[in-house]
Amino acid sequence: MLPNYEYKLLEIRETISTLLHDMLLLSQQALEAFVNKDSYAYVSIRTKINTLKVVTDHIDTKIIQVIALFGPEANELRDLIVYLKITSEIDRILYSTDKYCKRFSNHIAEEYDFNSFNNTIITLHKTTLNTIQYIYDFFIDVEHTCAHSLYRKVLTEESINDDIFSLIEKDFLLLIMSHSPHSMKYINVLATLRNYERIADRGVSIASLLLYAQNGGELQLRK
Secondary structure (H helix, E strand, O other): OOOHHHHHHHHHHHHHHHHHHHHHHHHHHHHHHHHHOOHHHHHHHHHHHHHHHHHHHHHHHHHHHHHHHHOOOHHHHHHHHHHHHHHHHHHHHHHHHHHHHHHHHHHHHOOOOOHHHHHHHHHHHHHHHHHHHHHHHHHHOHHHOOHHHHHHHHHHHHHHHHHHHHHHHHHHHHHHHOOOOOHHHHHHHHHHHHHHHHHHHHHHHHHHHHHHHHHOOOOOOOO
């Protein structure tokens, strides 16, 4: 049987892993909602997000209890602090996803035309989906997975994500500058997509935290 502290730590990791799995499903559903222009699906996603926010609070409470009960030192304490910071990043991802879904549901209800941007927006979704997938895969087997490899893969997805958003931003700005009658709609959609683009940044922060937990050194986080 595992010592009580190690059991508690394993329990925390498994809870985070389950949370990431649920976030992965939400990311897949958000992509499907965009492809199908399904405003009701966005409402469903937002309801699930509220449930996941409760889970992050529960994880934080567990971590604080373990620190108080066992007084872990050095590497053990570093892992717990990293997990505490990861739940903060997850909260930011959930916030961005919630805001994105709320706004995009409104765009669909107002019959915005996305046809000319479908492919680039879908690609933006897929980079976000890949980022969460990589982090989830890491948590399935934390002890035997290389954090350097995770960081490189997440950083690559974030770079693609940035490039895709820059293309979308450029195209939208050209339309706005052409004094299109839909300029305000383009501005609104661009602001909405910016919320989703930020998720990949949060993914890089999580990968940085896991790299720090596994190897120590200097912690670098995205602002």
